[in-house]
Amino acid sequence: MKHLSVILIWALVSLAVLLLITLPISLQTQLVASIAVVTMMAVIKILRIEGTWRLVALAFGTAIVLRYVYWRTTSTLPPLNQIENFIPALLVYLAEMYSVMMLGLSLFVVSMPLPSRSARKPDESRLPSVDVFVPSYNEDTALLANTLAAARAMDYPAEKMTVWLLDDGGTEQKRNSTGVVAAEGARARHQDLQALCRDLGVNYLTRARNEHAKAGNLNNGMEQSTGDLIAIFDADHAPARDFLRETVGYFSEDPKLFLVQTPHFFLNPDPVERNLKTFEKMPSENEMFYGIIQRGLDKWNASFFCGSAAVLRRAALKEAGGFSGLSITEDCETALALHAGGWNSVYVDKPLIAGLQPATFASFIGQRSRWAQGMMQILRFRFPLFKRGLSLPQRLCYMSSTLFWLFPFPRTIFLLAPLCYLFFDLEIFTASGGEFLGYTLAYMAVNLMMQNYLYGSFRWPWISELYEYVQTVHLLPAVVSVMLNPRRPVFKVTAKDESIRVSRLSEISRPFFIIFGVLFIALLMTVYRVYSEPYKADVTLVVGAWNLLNLIIAGCALGVVSERGEKASSRRVRVSRRCSFSIGDMTYPATVEDVSAGGARIQVLNPGPEPQPATQGILRITPHGGEREEGLPVEIRSVEQAGNLATLGCRFMPAEARHHTLVADLIFANSRQWSDFQVSRRFNPGLLRGSFWFLGIALFQTARGLVYLLRTVTGTRGRETA
DSSP states (O other), rough: OHHHHHHHHHHHHHHHHHHHOOOOOHHHHHHHHHHHHHHHHHHHTTOOTTHHHHHHHHHHHHHHHHHHHHHHHHHHHTTTTTTHHHHHHHHHHHHHHHHHHHHHHHHHHHHHOOOOOOOOOOGGGGGEEEEEEEESSSSOHHHHHHHHHHHHSSSSOOEEEEEEEEEESSOOHHOOOSSHHHHHHHHHHHHHHHHHHHHHHHHOOOSOOOOOOHHHHHHHHHTTTSSSSSEEOTTTTTOTTTTTHHHHHHHHHHHHHEEOOOOBBBBBOOOOHHTOOOTTTTOOOOIIIIIHHHHHHHHHHHOOSSSEEEEEHHHHHHTTTTOSSSSHHHHHHHHHHHHTTTOOEEEEOOOEEBBOOOOOHHHHHHHHHHHHHHHHHHHHHOOGGTTTOHHHHHHHHHHHHHHOOOOOHHHHHHHHHHHHHHOOOOOOOOOOOOHHIIIIIIHHHHHHHHHHHHHEEEEHHHHHHHHHHHHHHHHHHHOOOOOOOTTOOOOOOOOOOOOOOOOOOOTTTTTHHHHHHHHHHHHOOOOOOOHHHHGGGGHHHHHHHHHHHHHHHHHHHHHHTEEESSSSSOEEEEEEEEEEEETTTEEEEEEEEEEOOEEEEEEEESSSSOTTOOOOOEEEOOTOOOOSSSSEEEEEEEEEETEEEEEEEEEEOOHHHHHHHHHHHHHHHHHHHHHHHHHHTTOOHHHHHHHHHHHHHHHHHHHHHHHHHHHHTTTTOOOOOO
C-alpha cells in the first residue's frame, strides 16, 4: 500500500510538472519566469543553504530546462521539406537532448551524494589475509621499487600480507621473442625485477604469455595466491601506510561486500594543469569523479572498481570467474558483473595512494581514448540498462558512466553548428533574438548554475568545457572506430613518469590550430554579415556570440597543447619533516622541506663549513611506526647559505632495499598530506568571477600558443617565460 502511494504521488507530481512546462505563455512571461528562477537559485547559492533548499533550487532549474526542451521540440526546428536546414538543425537538437539526458542522469546520481564515510577500523582478532597485487608491464625499476617498498611498509601484520609484483614485461613470450633487442630487454628486466623483489621481500610472478592484458595478469596472480582479500595498486600508485587499516574493516561488516574503492590522488599535474599552471590553484579534473560522482554512485550501491587503489574480496571474484576481460576497461566491467551478481561496493572518500598522471598531452589523450573505447565496449556488450541482476538505480548509474563518453559527438556538433549559418546561411535554429534571451540564454544560465550546485568546489564549469573540448578532437575518431568494430581496441599501457625537457608543441597539436583558425575566420564573417545584412543582425549576433564562445575555449586549448619544459624529472612534494643530516663525522639538526622520487631539499642548522656540491651525506629519519633513526645516503647537488641555515638540494643514492623503503616513507607514508593538499585548492569562485578568470586565462593561453606556433614555424626556440 505504501509503495502504491509513492507511485501515485510521483504520478501526480509528474502530471503537474508536465502541465507547467507545456503551458502556453507569452515571451514576456517566459522572460520574467526565467529571471525569477535564476535569481532564486543565485540567492540560495550565495546564502549557502543546503539540504532541502538545494533540491528546491535544482527542481526549479529542472523546470526551466524542461520548458526549454518543450520549446525547442515544438517551435524551433525548420520544416522537413527544407532538408538542407533540417539535417544540421536536427543534429544540433539531438546534441542538446543528449546534454539534457546527461544532466538528468547527473541529477539522479549526485543531487544528494553520500557524505564521506567514517573510518572502519578492522577487528584485530579477525584480520583477513591480504594479497597485494602490483601489475606491471614496462615501468622503470626505480618507479616499481618505490611502489613495492610503500606496499611492503603498510601497517598490517606481516604474516597476514603478501605483496606480489605481477610482471607482464618479463613473460616467457617476451623473453623468447624473435626480436633480439626485445628479447634481451625482457630477460634483463626479468632478472633485475627478480633481484629487486628478493631484496624487498616481495613475491615476483610472471606468466607464459601476455594474454587478456591486465585482466589476464591479475587472474594469473589470483591463481597463484590464496589471500581472503586482494589489494590492487598500479605500478605508479604507491599506498600510504594506513591504506589497509582504512579499508579492510568494511569487509567484516558486510559478507556480500566485494569492493572498497578509494580515490586516485596524483602527485603531478596532468598536461592541462601543467601547461596552464593551475595545479595548485584549482581542483584537479579527477576530483569531480572521486570527490562527488563516486559518492553519488555509492548512495545507490553502484560505486565501481577503478583499476587501482582498491581492495576486493577473492570469493566474489572467483564466483564471477575472475577479472573480466571482454573490454579494455576490465575494472568497470568486473564491477558491473559483480553488482549484477548481488554483491555490494563501498567508496571511501579519502586519498590513501599517490600516483602519477600522464605528463604529455599525447599520453593523456591515449589514456582517455582507452577509457572511452572501453566504456563503449561495455555499452555494446553489457548494455547496463538491460543487465539482469542490477537494480534500477544501478542501471541508471552505469548508463550515466558509459554514456558520458559519447560527449565528443555533441561537442563536435556544437562546434560546427554556428559555422553552418555564418558560412552557408543555413537556418539551424528558428527563433528571434528575444526568444533566444527568454529560452536559450536562460537555459544556459540555469545549466551552468546547476553544474555549480552539483560540483561546487570540485569542478568549475568552464574548466569542464575546456577538458571536454581538448579531448573531443582526438576522442571522436577513437569512439567512432570502436562503434564500427567493437572488438578492435587493445589494452595499451599509459606511459609513466615522463618528462619534457624542452618547451615544444605537442605532436598532436595541429588540429587545434586549424580549428582555431576556422573559428577566427567565422568571427570576421560575423562582423561582415552584421554590416552587410543588418535586417538579420539579431540572429547573426546570437550565432556569432556562440562562435565567439567556441573561439575562446579553442584559444585556451592552444595553451594546453603548448608543452612547457620542466627541469625536474619528478614532482616535488612538500613534507616539512624533522630529521638530522650527517656529513663525515658531524651530525646536524635539519628539516626535510620537500621530496621527490629522486631527491629532497633539506634545511640544515649550523652546518659548520659551507657544504660543497658533490659531497656525500646521510639523511637520517625515523620511519613512521619506527623507533630509531635510519640513514639514507644522498649526494649534495646545490647549496643556498642564509646565515646559520643552509638549504641543500640532495639526490638520493639508494644502495640497498631498505633505502627504497625510506624514500617511500618520506613521500608516501603520511596520507593526511594528500587530504590537506586537496582541501587547500578546493574553493568555488562562483560563476561570475569564474567566468572572468577563465576569459583572462584563455586570452593569455591563446597568445602563448600562437608564440609556440611561430617558434615552431620559424625553427627558433625561446626560453619559457610564462
